[in-house]
Amino acid sequence: MFSTIYSTMTEPPLIDICNATIWRGTTRVFNNLTLSIAQHERVAILGPNGSGKTTLLKTINRELYPVAADGSWVRILGREHWNVWDLRKQIGIVSHDLHSRYIPTTTALEVVVSGFHSSIGVHGMLAERVSKAQLAKARDTLRLLGIDSLRGTPLKSMSTGQQRRCLLGRALVHEPQTLILDEPTAGLDFAASFDYLSRIRDLSDSGHNIVLVTHHLNEIPAEVERVVVLKDGIVVGDGDKESVLTSEFLSSVYETGIRVAQLDGYFLAYPA
């Protein structure tokens, strides 16, 4: 396990949240949330719709801030204050929100290259803003993800799965230490989902932080050792997969009958 290779004693956690209150518009999503995720940890976050998963990821990525109060903090990599651009260089993110912010005429190459700048697209200025090395890396990433032939194709002319692959390319191109994935396989077919899974496994193997939100237990890579379950903004479950992913516990969290099975290191959920 990586915890034995990397000393968690000497490095600050990826995220250290203490007594945080976090609002989303007019909704108080978290009240006194306390949660810590170490560097190099691989964590899956589950929970019913509206339980606060995306809000938590946006807090890690500094798109949302907690209410300032004594004895309350959100520290990312040991710091409460960040230049967000510096922070985002260390984080690769795939989410529906990010996906929907791209204008439909952005090409696959532009989407991937924008990962170097943590921006949304490069506004047709590939030549000025992007180095040759970055372009070459982006082309390599497109090739790796099997979408090199789409490099000049605008998002509006791609299938959902092809667009998602571009987003994954954007998250991976600058080789961030941390990957934050909010339902990254939404809309992907089996081949694309399994391909994505194997890439996540490779990144896990090389010690990357992975924080994955998913509704599909079978998409939790075997390397993910910790599962956090949210419900109504409260951490109701936190532990290893075997102890959290049980039929009884998930049925109570989702308030519906759920059976959980295990196969080859993967978990599967089906109606009880």
Ligand SMILES: Nc1ncnc2c1ncn2[C@@H]1O[C@H](COP(=O)(O)OP(=O)(O)OP(=O)(O)O)[C@@H](O)[C@H]1O
């Ligand atoms: N922009 C917003 N303005 C106000 N409230 C919001 C906003 N976005 C989300 N919320 C509310 O915040 C709460 C948490 O939402 P969040 O998106 O974090 O849930 P989630 O666990 O990611 O759900 P899902 O599984 O549906 O993606 C919900 O009650 C939701 O209605």
Ligand SMILES: [Mg+2]
């Ligand atoms: Mg969400």
